[in-house]
Amino acid sequence: MKKAKPITAAERNYIIEKEKFVPVSEYYGEDTFNNKVMKEKLPKDTYKKLMEAINEDKTLDIATADLVAHAMKEWALEKGATHFAHWFQPMTGITAEKHDAFVDPVGIGEVMEKFSGKQLVQGEPDASSFPSGGIRATFEARGYTAWDMSSPAFIRRNGISTTLCIPTAFISFTGEALDKKTPLLRSNKAVNKSALNILKILGNKNVKKVYANLGPEQEYFLIDMDYFFKRQDLVLGGRAIVGAPPAKGQELEDQYFGSIKERISSYMHDVEEELFKLGVPAKTRHNEVAPSQFEIAPVYEEANLAVDHNQIVMDTLKSVAKKHNLACLLHEKPFAKINGSGKHVNWSLADNNGNNLLNPGKTPHDNIQFLVFLIATVRAVYKNADILRASVATYANDHRLGANEAPPAIISVFLGDQLSGILANIEKGIVTKATNAEIIDLGISSLPIVSKDNSDRNRTSPFAFTGNKFEFRAVGSSQSISFPATVLNTIVAESLDYLAEKIKSKTGNINQSVFEVLKKEITEIKPILFNGDNYTKEWENEAEKRGLPNDKTTPVALKAFVTDKALNLFEKYSVLSKVELKSRYLIYLEKYIKDLEIEVKCLNNICMNQVIPAAVAYQKLLAKTINETKNALGSSAVLSSELEILKKMVDLINKIYSTNKDILTKVDAANGVHDEQRKAEMLCSKVKTSMNELRDCVDELEGLVDEDMWPMPKFWEMLFIS
Numbered sequence: 001m002k003k004a005k006p007i008t009a010a011e012r013n014y015i016i017e018k019e020k021f022v023p024v025s026e027y028y029g030e031d032t033f034n035n036k037v038m039k040e041k042l043p044k045d046t047y048k049k050l051m052e053a054i055n056e057d058k059t060l061d062i063a064t065a066d067l068v069a070h071a072m073k074e075w076a077l078e079k080g081a082t083h084f085a086h087w088f089q090p091m092t093g094i095t096a097e098k099h100d101a102f103v104d105p106v107g108i109g110e111v112m113e114k115f116s117g118k119q120l121v122q123g124e125p126d127a128s129s130f131p132s133g134g135i136r137a138t139f140e141a142r143g144y145t146a147w148d149m150s151s152p153a154f155i156r157r158n159g160i161s162t163t164l165c166i167p168t169a170f171i172s173f174t175g176e177a178l179d180k181k182t183p184l185l186r187s188n189k190a191v192n193k194s195a196l197n198i199l200k201i202l203g204n205k206n207v208k209k210v211y212a213n214l215g216p217e218q219e220y221f222l223i224d225m226d227y228f229f230k231r232q233d234l235v236l237g238g239r240a241i242v243g244a245p246p247a248k249g250q251e252l253e254d255q256y257f258g259s260i261k262e263r264i265s266s267y268m269h270d271v272e273e274e275l276f277k278l279g280v281p282a283k284t285r286h287n288e289v290a291p292s293q294f295e296i297a298p299v300y301e302e303a304n305l306a307v308d309h310n311q312i313v314m315d316t317l318k319s320v321a322k323k324h325n326l327a328c329l330l331h332e333k334p335f336a337k338i339n340g341s342g343k344h345v346n347w348s349l350a351d352n353n354g355n356n357l358l359n360p361g362k363t364p365h366d367n368i369q370f371l372v373f374l375i376a377t378v379r380a381v382y383k384n385a386d387i388l389r390a391s392v393a394t395y396a397n398d399h400r401l402g403a404n405e406a407p408p409a410i411i412s413v414f415l416g417d418q419l420s421g422i423l424a425n426i427e428k429g430i431v432t433k434a435t436n437a438e439i440i441d442l443g444i445s446s447l448p449i450v451s452k453d454n455s456d457r458n459r460t461s462p463f464a465f466t467g468n469k470f471e472f473r474a475v476g477s478s479q480s481i482s483f484p485a486t487v488l489n490t491i492v493a494e495s496l497d498y499l500a501e502k503i504k505s506k507t508g509n510i511n512q513s514v515f516e517v518l519k520k521e522i523t524e525i526k527p528i529l530f531n532g533d534n535y536t537k538e539w540e541n542e543a544e545k546r547g548l549p550n551d552k553t554t555p556v557a558l559k560a561f562v563t564d565k566a567l568n569l570f571e572k573y574s575v576l577s578k579v580e581l582k583s584r585y586l587i588y589l590e591k592y593i594k595d596l597e598i599e600v601k602c603l604n605n606i607c608m609n610q611v612i613p614a615a616v617a618y619q620k621l622l623a624k625t626i627n628e629t630k631n632a633l634g635s636s637a638v639l640s641s642e643l644e645i646l647k648k649m650v651d652l653i654n655k656i657y658s659t660n661k662d663i664l665t666k667v668d669a670a671n672g673v674h675d676e677q678r679k680a681e682m683l684c685s686k687v688k689t690s691m692n693e694l695r696d697c698v699d700e701l702e703g704l705v706d707e708d709m710w711p712m713p714k715f716w717e718m719l720f721i722s
């Protein structure tokens, strides 16, 4: 009998790998207490009541909550969880959680795993250490977390610890929103109500619910962890505050969509595996424009879920990076003169029948509805460009917006040629039909017919219509997308109501009425429409002529939150009371001040403890060499180049020292000002410019000092070695 040939090591490995391979569809969402699990684990009646509570906004009785909690606990224990946590989104912009063990003493020396409906529904984290903008006096430090039934509970594994996380809203004792979720949920309600109202007027009676969908494209950088830990600016603030650009940047355009390196590919695979288990529909991954920059985009989801999932994506990107000895930088501008990172937030409205209300549709009636929603959105942006701008205003994003790679601080809307043409015709009184897609005839019969997006993908626009959704591109990469979405929902709700009123006031044929209203509106909102290149100086001038706001810095932009217009609008739609919105404005201002001050301290440390000592050491070496040469061969032998370098170094060290001192003095002066707005403006106008001057000196010095003596990793190392 012939003996079987033994398999080779390579073949064996292949088989082992193959055995390990499980199709994603088999484990997708396995770490979430999702609909499928609920259906399976909950008594029929309980499941029905819970679904009613979720879908029809009904309150859940405590007996039902007890049953849900029990099932959730059993499920979590099977997954290895020892603790549960109310997971919430305080105003820090990141998520927070307080863990409680399931075990509870029963008698002496014995415990039992317990989890009640009350524990599921409500939590009481000490709220005094979260930013509240003065809403919650310290003597009343209680805050409440309330279960958000519309976002599934999930399992979070961290090292060997496993926790059941319950998405919650975070509110004060008196019911004020202390988080980013509560206003979003309220804005969902507002836009639903206004959209249903106008749909009814348009004769569309089959719709029960309208909701916003969000698809955030997340950009990020990856660098080797060893470099990361050698830079306190990256560790503490997420951005390299000094450092000269590398000899090679992105000019060869070889990074964008380039083939992904093995190490990065493995990392992305691990990230996606984690996300799939948590039911996050990660879909697209690719290299971005800058070296070591990447993007991940999920399939869009209902706004609340998309926001939670984006927080999970950001957490996962960071935690998985550590396992690969990489550091994930979510900062908007980690490396000066290299493209920064943003988050393109794709936004649309859909109805409960799955129809996208921003889809041009096939019938003339669909078209009218589409035009109403389109123009309502454009009007909303036109009327509230300042608020929208403020919703993306952060210290970090200021480094990016308007830096010739990201949209400028001027908000405008891109509609593309086809739609612009249609609107122009309406204005002239001519009806033309908007179609979903134009066909591009490639003239080559072996290639399939390609349908053309009716947007030509103007990448420079901050707010672009891309076929059946708007893409808000000014959002920062590290920021929560919750508030930008909240603002969008709210301002669109207001515009829908405005159009509804106008249409209602007309008599006669509804189509004719709509047409007349839109015609007038188009003339009014035209200044916000811009299809050209947003990066140019000409546009800035033109925008000024059109009266569009151009708030370049955060302190100025944030003022938009406390105008009468904004305060009244958010209150009218019950999204944020005046007190709540004012407190948010203060929180954002304070955050700006703190972020800037952290960088100032960091810059001081880097200059005093690293840069100057390194430069002085090199200066000493040079001076010694010059002296020794002089002693041996006479002064004529000393190279003028050496003298020149030495002189330059001494000058730069002096300049660094004095500019740094000057910065600290200016910060001190700003700290003497008690009005937060003025303080932020002072820091922004006086300190930021000096920080840039200081940086230029440090970067020039970097080019003079011996490579081996430079005290921190350089850009070329961080961006090209991985």
Ligand code: ADP
Pocket: 213, 214, 215, 216, 217, 284, 297, 298, 299, 300, 344, 346, 347, 348, 349, 356, 468, 469
């Ligand atoms: P690109 O980089 O070409 O703009 P991506 O595929 O990276 O496109 O991202 C597009 C994002 O928009 C995805 O998250 C996608 O799911 C989302 N999206 C698509 N349609 C809609 C829609 N109707 N509403 C909201 N988001 C959408």
Ligand code: MG
Pocket: 217, 295, 297
């Ligand atoms: Mg993309």
